[in-house]
Every structure is written in C-alpha cells, then in structure tokens.
Amino acid sequence: MTRGFDLRARLTDRDSRGLRRGLSSIETVGERSRVVDSYEQCSSSDEQLVFASNNYLGLADDERVRRAGARAAEAIGTGAGASRLVTGDTPAHHALERDLAATKQSERALVFSSGYAANVGTITALTPDVVFSDAFNHASIIDGCRLSDAEVVVYDHCDATSLEKAMSERARDRIDESWLVVTDSVFSMDGDVAPLTALCDTAERYGAWMMVDEAHATGVFKAGGGIVQREGLSDRVHIQLGTLSKALAAQGGYVAGHEALIEYLLNTARSFVFSTGLAPPAAGAAREALSIARDGTRREQLWNNVERLRAGLESLGFDVLGETHILPVLIGDRSDAVEFADQLREVGIIAPAIRPPTVPNGTSRIRVAPMATHTTRDIEHCIAAFETAGRECAIV
Template sequence: MSRSLDQFVTQKLDALEAQSLRRRLVETDRFNDVEVHRDGRTLISFCCNDYLNLSHHPDVIAAANDATKRYGTSSGASRLVTGNTPLFSLLEQRLAKLKQSEDCVVFGSGYLANIGIIPALARPGDLILADALSHSCLLTGTQLSGATAHNFRHNDLAHLEELLRQHREAARHCLILTDGVFSMDGDLAPVAELAVLAAKYDAWLMTDDAHGIGVVGAGRGSSFVTGAKVDVPLQMGTLSKAIGGYGGYLCASKPVCDFIRTRARTLIYSTGLMPAAIAAAIASIDVIETEPAYAALPVQKAQRFTRALNLAPAESPIVPLILGGADETLAASALLEAEGFLVTAIRPPTVPEGTARLRFTFTARHSDADIARLATIVREKIMTKRAAE
C-alpha cells in the first residue's frame, strides 16, 4: 500500500469538495426512454444525449440482440487483426451515405476517434486552430499531436482569420477544429463560413458532430443545416448520442480514411467495437433516414422550452441555463430533482470558470406537458429568484 499516494489523492479530493467541484457517480437506471430510477425515485430525465430515444427502440434492441447471437459479445481484437466483423463495412457505408462523404472509418468511441485522428494528421511543425469551446477530446487530440496550437474565441470568425494571418504561413499544414453543435452550449458553429476561411488559407476543417448527427440538418448533421452540403473534409462524430449506441466515426475522402486506418493509433491498438453496437447503429440510421419528422422532434421540443422561458430559440436539442457558481448550480439541480426532474449540474472544468450551468437536453419522446411543467418550475423557482437577488 502506498500511503503517499492515498494522501495525495485525498488532499486533492478534499480541495475539490471545498470548491463544490468533486464529481460522483450516481447509480441511474434508465428503464425507459425518458424516465430513470435514482435513489429510489422515478425522475424524468432532461439531461440525456439519447436525443431520439433510439437506445430503447425495439428495432435497435433487436438488431443488437441478433448481432450478439450471430457474432458474440466482443469483436475479439483490433480491427486490423481479427476484429473487423462484416458489420463494420455495412455501417461505414451507411454513415458515408448519410454524411455524403466518399468513405468512413468507425472507431471504438468518439473520444478515441478524436485522439486518434488529430495526431495522425498533425505533428510538430503543423498548426491547429480550435474553437475555445471545443470538446475536451478535440483539445486532448491537439495536445497529443505536438502541433502548434491556438484557440480562437467561440464562433469568432474574425479572430480565427487573425490567427490564420499570423501563424498559417510558418506552418506546414493547418487544421481548424470545432464542434458542429457545441456540447455544453447547444449553439451551432458557422460551418459554411469556416469552410470558406479554411479554403482561403489552405487549412483542413474538422467538425465534431457528436451532437449534430441525427438531429440537425435533416439528421445529416451540422454540414447540412442550410440545406446544401458544406464541404467539410473531416466530419467526425459519435454513435453514442442520437444514434443511441456507442462508437465514433470519421467521414472523409477515401485516401483520408485509408490513411487513418493505417495511422490512427486508437484504431490500430484498440479492440474493435462490439458487434451489438455496430448493428444497433445501423438500425438507428434506418430510423433517421426513413422518419425525418421524428428526427426533427428534439430541436422542436427544445424550442418549445426556450419559447416558454423567453430564451433565444434553441438551435439544437441542448439548452444551457448559465447560473455562474458551482454551488448555486448544484442547488438548482437538487431543486429540480425534488420536483421530479433530472438535470445534472455542469461545472468547471467541463465549462469555463464562472459559467456553471444547468444543461437541459430534449428528446423526441419528451411530452409537451412535462416540458411545460419543467419550464414553469425553472421560471418560478430558479430564474425569478435569481432576478430578485
């Protein structure tokens, strides 16, 4: 037993506790598509990324069960050894078709995709410019690459261009990174304008569409919100949100995907996704492609909520209510829990210091009555109280 190790972590935990920043895992039984059991109570969850409730869709569950029976519970090895079950190429074709790209590579998760793709494409001598509110795994991938890195202010095209003017010429290659739909803010990146800047400065644009696929741009994601496809050479995303399963992907040209298959360390040195997750994703894409009106529901439900509270109209299923301090955000979350709603407090370092928030997420199967009741409680017990302070 190492006493110094335990002492070290205990001190760290105590310091986090004192700042209301310690995190805890709470057992949560997601027994149906919108409700959960937690601490012996039934709560309506407004903080789950299963935007289309596909994790509980009978066809998706049946596809996962069938794949497990046919191929077993694990792919058994890296995809480059023996783990490349026949389901992979089917899923990759379906994703490429949905995202209108030439090819696609599937990874074990979205996090693994980003920390594999970015260091495969960029290294010391290259330049990475990332939106300051990009997801943690884009920033970790950037660090792992060893490239020169700068963040541009959130969605600030002028700042991005200033950085391109300053640093592009000295770098061999340049990657521009952004979430397509920002995970903690719910707003969209100006993908079309970013693509114009990327072309002007010979930079490669990569969007992380974890929260876009299935729910914006008629289910195709953030490159499609204005109707016509914006040419984004690296469309990355995850199968763990609206797709209702697990896994990550990159949609790109055939040469890029071939290169990633041979150079991304998280693809080469990690076991392939389990067959159930691959089959589930294929079944989910069936729903997204055949039921566009259903895929549009999460954003409509979020807009119902923002309308009720006079907030800026939701652009995605994610609506933040920034409260500032970690303490008050935890208290607001506890208040909602007492009213029967699960809305987890989001605190630094997940979001910048001073911007702790409630992050509401809306799904296709939330009822309008529950959304109205949630909005009333938020207005009367959280927003009005804050305004009075």
C-alpha cells in the first residue's frame, strides 16, 4: 500500500494532453534578449525581440529604476527581514505607498509581497458572504474567492447585464448578506476592458462593494493610474488593487482605498501579516518607475507602438482581439498556435502560444505585448515575422 503521490504519472498525463511546460530563460529583461534553454549555454547566438513580457513601459532594465533599487538596498538592506508588523516596515514602503495612494486618488495604500498575495489576502480578510466574479478573472482572484469560503456567483465576462440579473435574483430572498463584486480592469489574455462604470452602477443599486484589479493597467493609463482613473471612478471603487511587477518593473502588489480598509487589512490579511515585508529595493525601484510612468513620455511611446503593431497585424489579415496594449492574435487550434510560436522564434520573435486551459478550446492565440522601448524597426520586424509565420502555418 502506498499513500504517496505518483508525480511521474501526473507529468506523463500532462504530456499526453499537451499541458506540460518547461523553463526557457532569457539573459536580460529588456526588449531584446538571447534565450537560454539551459544554464550552461544559449540556444541562439543572436538576440531575439521580446514581445511577450508584461514589462510594458520597458523600465525593468532602465538605469534610473536600477539606481533607485540600488539606493534602497544601500540605505536599508536587500530584504525587509521580517513581517512589517514586526521589524520589516521601512521608509521605502511608506514612500511608495504615499505615491501609490496619490496616483490611485485614494486615502491610503498598502503594499504586499505580490499581487497574488494582495488578492488572496484582501478577499479572505473581508470574508464576504457572496462574491460576484467575472468569468475571466485572474487565478489569484479565483483562489481568493475559494479561500474566503464565500459563495461565488460567476457572471458573464464583461457583462453588466449578467451581473444585474445575478444580483436581482439573489436579492429576492437574501437581505443581510455582504456582497463583493470583483473584476480585472484589463484582462491579460483578451486585452479587453471591463465596463467599470456599468458595473459600479449595478453594484451601487444593490449596496455591494466594488473591487478592481488593475494589474495590467497600473502605470499605463491616465497619469500613471489605471482604468479606474481613466474613467473617473476613484471615488466609486472601494478597493483598487494591482501589481508592481508589470509596468512598474519591480515586484509586489498593492491595495489602495480608504483609511479604514487599509488599517483593517494590515491587521487581518494573512498574506500580509504572516509574510516578510516587500524587499526595500523592490519598493525603491517601483516608486521610481511609478514616477516615470506618471510623467507620460513612456506611456505615449507605448501607445504609439501598440497602434502601429495592431494596424500592421490587422493589415495582414490577422484577427487581433482586445482594445488595449495587449494584442492577442487569434490562431484557434492548439497545435497550430504552438507551431506558429515556434515559427516566430525561428525568425527572432519571442511570443509564446497561449492555449487551453488558460484560454477556452478553439481560441488558442499568440499574446503579443509590445514595450515602450521597442523601436519602429522592432515593430516592423515583428509584423514581418508574423507574415512569414502566417504563410508557413497557412494561417493567412
């Protein structure tokens, strides 16, 4: 008798279903890099253009951001050393939180060790009776809902009418429940945007709280904020959440909201209370990146690249989803998407295939994410690579 775990069998099963993945490292985190398939040698002597990173503003290797991280390490240390409720609270954390609160137009902010920890910690700390969750929400939101023990009602993706219907049916015989509506603002696999104004209208009609995850929007939209700021909804969204690891080029997550919310979370969110504080260099780097994002020049460069790349891909006949800086190019079949990604890599573009179960069956895609630091020549190279791969794979 064995009560252990047959992990080799599980891996074999993943292989048979085309779900097994491996690590393929890159040498640098900028807009171009060599790919390292092993730690001893590179698979190619040539640099490849990276069109798959969430480093949207190209700040992860920016010298100003590097220096800010180094200054924090020199002044404070490389790690916080303990939970922030013990001895891990530093000036770097407070300076970043002040800037985040100002950017998100909220009373206060709190940084966590990751965006995942921020989502899980916030939802579980609130202990809602019911969570109304968008069908395409991020895994960290889904896991937060599971761990909260709340009843979860999934409404149709980006559909305020579906949310209204679910709330109306629930409200007939449920009076004394706490309700939380949770949605991403920009959805990472589809590049579309939640109808936040309509969702806020619906939530307010039923007295529910609104929580918006701005992971893929923070730093990219109005004044370095997100969709909440672009739509002028800062005073209607109770909980604004996001990451520091994408456009802000560091590590960690944050929650922004009113004073009582933040004070409550720092006392009750287990992923905050029982985790070592965010590393001071990450806090210093994120603060500098936020300052650069608020300035606007990098954001303008990003959106110019997005516009050129979308127009070029669509002119070739590709179906490009979404309306944001994330450009999912629909391929359809899983194996076709994998072959397409391999063809792109052959001609110098890193843009892996996204396939089930990450996306629904029949909607496998290449998720293209330009950076602000890509040049016009880089964008043209990407378009030409898609044309070549499209011919090789008989997609266009």
